[in-house]
Amino acid sequence: MNQIKIKDEFITLGQFLKLADIISSGGQAKWFLQEYEVYVNEELEDRRGRKLYIGDEVDIPGEGRFEIVTGE
Template sequence: MPTEIKVETEFITLGQFLKFADIIQTGGMAKWFLSENTILINEEQDQRRGRKLYAGDKVQIKGFGEFLIV
């Protein structure tokens, strides 16, 4: 079962999500993290840190788990 990540705004960017979910410590690490790891959003690979995530989106990061934006 995916870990639920609750956001209070309409969307959150992938870079913000990584920090919010405690996967990275600072926003500056996002570019490096995305270049080194495979990220699947709704079963499609995406490495853009500015990618907007909305409620219902599923994020899978190998070695870190599955997350659901709510």
């Protein structure tokens, strides 16, 4: 499982996609979430504004599994 480090209390799913190098710009988040299945804590999610907290897991079939961890 890949780890994505954050410094704040949370990040949005759109920010996560960019941090994880899944998309190259924040503007692609809406399109990506319409075209691909993204699971947050094993639940299908399509909102780019979904808040992700430390300990959350994101699974994108074909791209990988990720865990949000603290960067401090």
